[in-house]
Amino acid sequence: MTDNKERVLIIDDEIAPRESLRMVLKDRYNVSTATGAREGFNIMTQNPADLVVLDIMMPEINGIEAMKEIKQRHPDTEVILLTAFASIESARSAIRYGAFDYLTKPFDKDDVITVVERGLEKRRANINLKVEKDKLWSRTRYLEEQINSARQNLVMSYEGTVKALILTIDAKDHYTFNHSEHVARLSVEIAKVLNLPGKVKDRLEQAALMHDIGKIGVDEIILRKNGRLTDDEFTEIKKHPVIGATIVQQVPFLEDAIPVILHHHETYHGRGYPIGLKGEEIPLTARIVMVADAIDAMMRARPYRGALPMEKVFSELRENAGTQFDPQIVELILKGRISLE
Numbered sequence: 001m002t003d004n005k006e007r008v009l010i011i012d013d014e015i016a017p018r019e020s021l022r023m024v025l026k027d028r029y030n031v032s033t034a035t036g037a038r039e040g041f042n043i044m045t046q047n048p049a050d051l052v053v054l055d056i057m058m059p060e061i062n063g064i065e066a067m068k069e070i071k072q073r074h075p076d077t078e079v080i081l082l083t084a085f086a087s088i089e090s091a092r093s094a095i096r097y098g099a100f101d102y103l104t105k106p107f108d109k110d111d112v113i114t115v116v117e118r119g120l121e122k123r124r125a126n127i128n129l130k131v132e133k134d135k136l137w138s139r140t141r142y143l144e145e146q147i148n149s150a151r152q153n154l155v156m157s158y159e160g161t162v163k164a165l166i167l168t169i170d171a172k173d174h175y176t177f178n179h180s181e182h183v184a185r186l187s188v189e190i191a192k193v194l195n196l197p198g199k200v201k202d203r204l205e206q207a208a209l210m211h212d213i214g215k216i217g218v219d220e221i222i223l224r225k226n227g228r229l230t231d232d233e234f235t236e237i238k239k240h241p242v243i244g245a246t247i248v249q250q251v252p253f254l255e256d257a258i259p260v261i262l263h264h265h266e267t268y269h270g271r272g273y274p275i276g277l278k279g280e281e282i283p284l285t286a287r288i289v290m291v292a293d294a295i296d297a298m299m300r301a302r303p304y305r306g307a308l309p310m311e312k313v314f315s316e317l318r319e320n321a322g323t324q325f326d327p328q329i330v331e332l333i334l335k336g337r338i339s340l341e
């Protein structure tokens with residue numbers, strides 16, 4: 001029998017209440033009956049009812065146990081218990097186990113209809129709620145995907161912007177081809193021997209990549225000049241940390257790079273630029289990039305000298321530890337003999 005009526009199952013071992021309930025409900029619902037819990041379970045397995053009216057006092061499996069079983073297998077099915085006056089207490093406790101309501105024998109026809117209809121209403125509301133919840137979940141998942149892909153696009157365009165800026169600097173200053181990338185790689189190697197956390201290392205790498213970004217604002221003729229710089233030219237070059245920090249300040253997601261960009265020419269003894277910060281006043285990331293920058297410069301051939309051999313690089317670091325470089329960083333580099341390639 002297939003109709004759109006909701007299904008009600010009546011389980012009672014006594015024929016009189018079972019049949020009178022069926023008569024009351026049969027015109028409104030698709031009603032089936034069972035004479036005991038086991039028969040009821042079979043019907044539920046084949047064709048689950050939306051609501052079960054269940055007698056508490058039954059042989060073999062009583063109504064409370066049967067209800068627990070039904071609720072476990074069919075959580076959406078509502079259960080109404082039937083009880084004699086004497087056992088109203090147990091019906092009340094059954095409600096605590098998940099029954100929707102109870103009816104006392106002998107029952108009034110209108111009460112039966114009211115209670116059953118309210119039980120089914122509750123079920124409909126629960127199912128609607130589930131549907132709404134599922135919709136909300138899939139909407140949330142969809143939005144999450146949108147946000148993730150937007151974030152990915154943002155990161156990609158951010159990385160693209162940074163890369164373009166770095167290429168611009170390296171192209172302007174032809175002696176420093178790949179300079180920024182090498183300094184970034186060395187900085188990460190130093191961060192490793194210093195045991196800095198992964199997040200700090202990632203930020204340091206980005207910052208080191210951009211450390212010379214301010215050279216965009218320095219005259220190309222000065223940047224490309226072979227040989228010694230005049231005092232005026234050196235004054236011009238010395239502006240690049242401030243120019244760089246000013247550029248990066250405009251971009252919120254690059255703000256972590258500011259300390260490195262601004263202070264990577266500060267020296268440990270306080271005679272660097274632009275501020276002349278001393279020792280640990282200089283941010284650690286800037287002290288790292290200062291060393292990495294110097295190592296890169298020494299490893300590179302210049303028009304007036306060849307690349308320094310590694311032993312010479314290490315001895316220069318040792319000699320200038322405490323003056324130009326942070327002595328602790330130098331010590332760790334010399335101990336760890338980091339990969340400088």
Ligand SMILES: [Fe+2]
Pocket residue numbers: 211212240264265
């Ligand atoms: Fe620089």
